[in-house]
Each structure stands twice: as C-alpha cells, then as structure tokens.
Amino acid sequence: MHFVINRDYFVHSVQHVSKAISSRTTIPILTGIKIVADHEGVTLTGSDSDISIECFIPIEEEEKQLVEIIQEGSIVLQAKVFTEIVKKLPNDKIELVVQDQFSTTLRSGSSVFNLNGLDPEEYPRLPQIEEENTFQIQNDLLKNLIRQTVFAVSTAETRPILTGVNWQVEDDQLICTATDSHRLAMRKTIIEPASNELNFQNVVIPGKSLNELSKIIEDNNDLLTIIVTENQILFKFKNLLFFSRLLDGNYPATKNMIPQQSKTEIILETKGFQQAIERALLLSRDGKNNVVNFKTLEDEQIEITSVTPEIGRVTEKVNTKQLSGEELRISFNGKNIIDALKIVDSSEIKISFTGAMSPFLVKPVDNENSLHLFSPVRTY
Structure with missing residues (x-):
C-alpha cells in the first residue's frame, strides 16, 4: 500500500x-x-x-x-x-x-x-446492516437530544439497562428517556421516517456510545440518517459511519411515573434558582446526598436551606415569578437539580409538586418537548 x-x-x-x-x-x-x-x-x-x-x-x-x-x-x-x-x-x-x-x-x-x-x-468485519428502519434528523437537533438526556443515565452496572438512553418512536415522534431511578430526563422531537413505516417500538443506546457520538457531531443543520436493527444502531453522516450495539433487556415503563396533576406550582428564573442551589451545596457537598431543603413562603417566595452540623448552615430566600397551590416542604438532591438546570434551554422553569414525599416535575416554561422528574430525599 x-x-x-x-x-x-x-x-x-x-x-x-x-x-x-x-x-x-x-x-x-x-x-x-x-x-x-x-x-x-x-x-x-x-x-x-x-x-x-x-x-x-x-x-x-x-x-x-x-x-x-x-x-x-x-x-x-x-x-x-x-x-x-x-x-x-x-x-x-x-x-x-x-x-x-x-x-x-x-x-x-x-x-x-x-x-x-x-x-x-x-481485523473484525463491521456489522452488515439492512437499511429498513431508517429515519433522518438534523445534526444539531441530535446533539441537543443527547445533551438533554444522557446526563441522567445510571453509572451503576447493577441495572445495565439504565446505563443507556431509551429511544421510542410513536406516530413520527421520537421520545428519548434516561433515568437512574432517582431522576428522569425526557426529550421529544418529530422525526422524518425515510422508510414508509418504522418497525421498532423502542431501543436502548448505551450512554457511553451517545457521549462519544456527541463529540463527533458537527454544529449544523445537515441531515444525518439513523438506521435501527435488532441489536445495532448506525448513525450515517456524509463521510462517517458510527455503529453502536444496543443494550439487551426491557426498559422500565417510565410513562406511568410522570404525575399528571399537581398540588403546588412554582415558576422560577432558571439561572437564579440554579445559583441559589449551588450556594446551598457549598455546605452540603460533604454531607449526605447533597441534600437541599426547600419550602414555600408567603409573598411568592421560597426558602432554600442546607445544614451540615460540623460546618454550618445556609439559608436563602428566592423570589418566584409565580407561586400557587398548597404550602410545601421538601428535600432533594441538589446536584441532580443543577445537572438538569444546566441543560434547560429556557430562562424560566415551572416546578410541579404533588406532595412532600412524591416525585416532582421540572419543565422549561416555553417548551413542551422536555421534562425532568426527581424523587425527593427523606431527611428523617
């Protein structure tokens, strides 16, 4: 040669x-x-x-x-x-x-x-893939789908299926879901099937594969082709092919986990809320679970506190844009909330609570296509 x-x-x-x-x-x-x-x-x-x-x-x-x-x-x-x-x-x-x-x-x-x-x-031969289940998506949209879900996959190998992101197709809509059982990230988008009908219900792509793929995707709106088979997925760019194996097993039915009603609703400025939690974590990071305590006050305010007995206590009042419903006290993992707020492409978020011991939802105010679900932390 x-x-x-x-x-x-x-x-x-x-x-x-x-x-x-x-x-x-x-x-x-x-x-x-x-x-x-x-x-x-x-x-x-x-x-x-x-x-x-x-x-x-x-x-x-x-x-x-x-x-x-x-x-x-x-x-x-x-x-x-x-x-x-x-x-x-x-x-x-x-x-x-x-x-x-x-x-x-x-x-x-x-x-x-x-x-x-x-x-x-x-050198092993690359998989031969039949181009039956095929759809197209823009580069920058795919990059966003990955960024807004992959951070929530599990890093524990005890449940391997949770180390991947679940991709599900329903009526030309792609629903991407990741959960580590304490938090959940979901992002939806409309796709263009290249074949008449997509024959896959859902596939689970390893988080590691999606992280590597994200580094390769260029920031433009060119279309790439995605081909799904029983145990492989292929991402086809102009002069590049990216193959990944799929994870075996059944992904949990996450749709049932998402509450449809709420008892308390709060609209907050994303950046200000994120920074307040970051300050609270300065004292709780070495404590258990990055716990932050959250409660509603009068005059459309909330209070964020964090206590580590051997270090001290932080308390901060935050003004909301809107607060309605029942009074609420809840504790949560502050780091998980920050991870989600970092990738929310919206200046305001809406938080919907169904009670102090029930999972709660965080959504961008101006976008119906994504949501985050969090389990509260018991502090007693």
Missing part, C-alpha cells in the same frame, strides 16, 4: 475513529486503527466491539485533491502511537507506505517514522 494524503483531513479522521478504541480491550487487534486505500480514497476504522467508527476520505472533494493512491492495500497501526505521530507531523501532506511483513513508513517533510503494523485480515 502506498498513498499521499492531505494532513488536516487525515488528522481529523484519525481523531474521530480513535474515539471508538479502548485500551482495555481483550482483543489485541482492536487497539489499532485499520487503514484501507482503494480507487475511491482512504477508509479508517476504529472499534472496541461496542462502538465502531468508520471515516472515509475521498480522492477529491469540491475540486480539491485530498488523496493520491499509488498502490491499493490495507494495514492496522497501533492507535495510541499513530494518533500522536500524525498530529505532530510537520508538513501539509503525509506519505504512507506499507512494505513486507506489515512494516510501515510515514513521511512528512523531513520526518520519517518506521512502524510495525498488524495484519488487516485479522
């Missing part, structure tokens, strides 16, 4: 595929990046068997030559070293030559690196 390639495009693609590579893999060949050169261009692949990323660099794009293929072929190179080398090469072109015994030479400017490659035939 022998080709000369544009350095910037090559570095960009190498960094993308290396996101799928884990140093903890038990399959030695998967610590490498597979590079294939053919008459169409250069394809790079990285995988840890849960996530696989394939990047394609065409011979030319927009009348600019990116690759010159001198001899077709393939090689697998150790990802960790190769990624660092490519980033630091001096010239705007990189030459890669593979000789006998997978011995590989990288040249750029006056720099020459000789690397030991691995047999590309040993």
Whole structure:
C-alpha cells in the first residue's frame, strides 16, 4: 500500500475513529486503527466491539485533491502511537507506505517514522446492516437530544439497562428517556421516517456510545440518517459511519411515573434558582446526598436551606415569578437539580409538586418537548 494524503483531513479522521478504541480491550487487534486505500480514497476504522467508527476520505472533494493512491492495500497501526505521530507531523501532506511483513513508513517533510503494523485480515468485519428502519434528523437537533438526556443515565452496572438512553418512536415522534431511578430526563422531537413505516417500538443506546457520538457531531443543520436493527444502531453522516450495539433487556415503563396533576406550582428564573442551589451545596457537598431543603413562603417566595452540623448552615430566600397551590416542604438532591438546570434551554422553569414525599416535575416554561422528574430525599 502506498498513498499521499492531505494532513488536516487525515488528522481529523484519525481523531474521530480513535474515539471508538479502548485500551482495555481483550482483543489485541482492536487497539489499532485499520487503514484501507482503494480507487475511491482512504477508509479508517476504529472499534472496541461496542462502538465502531468508520471515516472515509475521498480522492477529491469540491475540486480539491485530498488523496493520491499509488498502490491499493490495507494495514492496522497501533492507535495510541499513530494518533500522536500524525498530529505532530510537520508538513501539509503525509506519505504512507506499507512494505513486507506489515512494516510501515510515514513521511512528512523531513520526518520519517518506521512502524510495525498488524495484519488487516485479522481485523473484525463491521456489522452488515439492512437499511429498513431508517429515519433522518438534523445534526444539531441530535446533539441537543443527547445533551438533554444522557446526563441522567445510571453509572451503576447493577441495572445495565439504565446505563443507556431509551429511544421510542410513536406516530413520527421520537421520545428519548434516561433515568437512574432517582431522576428522569425526557426529550421529544418529530422525526422524518425515510422508510414508509418504522418497525421498532423502542431501543436502548448505551450512554457511553451517545457521549462519544456527541463529540463527533458537527454544529449544523445537515441531515444525518439513523438506521435501527435488532441489536445495532448506525448513525450515517456524509463521510462517517458510527455503529453502536444496543443494550439487551426491557426498559422500565417510565410513562406511568410522570404525575399528571399537581398540588403546588412554582415558576422560577432558571439561572437564579440554579445559583441559589449551588450556594446551598457549598455546605452540603460533604454531607449526605447533597441534600437541599426547600419550602414555600408567603409573598411568592421560597426558602432554600442546607445544614451540615460540623460546618454550618445556609439559608436563602428566592423570589418566584409565580407561586400557587398548597404550602410545601421538601428535600432533594441538589446536584441532580443543577445537572438538569444546566441543560434547560429556557430562562424560566415551572416546578410541579404533588406532595412532600412524591416525585416532582421540572419543565422549561416555553417548551413542551422536555421534562425532568426527581424523587425527593427523606431527611428523617
């Protein structure tokens, strides 16, 4: 194999595929990046068997030559070293030559690196996916869907299904839900099915996969294609494929958890409420559960307090925009609330309580498409 390639495009693609590579893999060949050169261009692949990323660099794009293929072929190179080398090469072109015994030479400017490659035939084949359950979505919308749900997945492996985000399709609406059993984040959006009918009810995508995918998605409104199969999901961008395995098991029926009525409703300024809880957590962070106490006062005010006996106590009154319903005292995990408030794209939130020991809802005032549900904390 022998080709000369544009350095910037090559570095960009190498960094993308290396996101799928884990140093903890038990399959030695998967610590490498597979590079294939053919008459169409250069394809790079990285995988840890849960996530696989394939990047394609065409011979030319927009009348600019990116690759010159001198001899077709393939090689697998150790990802960790190769990624660092490519980033630091001096010239705007990189030459890669593979000789006998997978011995590989990288040249750029006056720099020459000789690397030991691995047999590309040993590299696992990427899943073959039938394009039946297909829909399209804009890049920036997908990035938002991930940002507004993935933070709420569980990090505990005791219930593996909760380490993923549940995607459910109902009447051309995609409903994304994440919960760790103490909090829940939900975001809805309308989608465009590319096939006549979507045949999947719901799938659970690992939170880790979505976090890595989010780093790759560009901030634009280009459409990408999503293909769902029984145990894989494929995100198809212009020159990039992102495969992820799906989690096995039944996701809990979260719809029944969301209260339909409320006894107390409060509208608050998002930023001011977030900052008040952050100040309360300064004293409770080392205590149990990041507990913040919350109670309604007269004159449409609320009081936030936090007590750590060995450190001290903080009390703060916060003005609300609107307060209606019964008086209320409740305690909650302040960190969980802050995580949600950070990703609420609204200057005001509405909090709906059904009682001191029942889960409560937080919603953006100007958006019906997302909500957050929290369990209270018992303080006695």
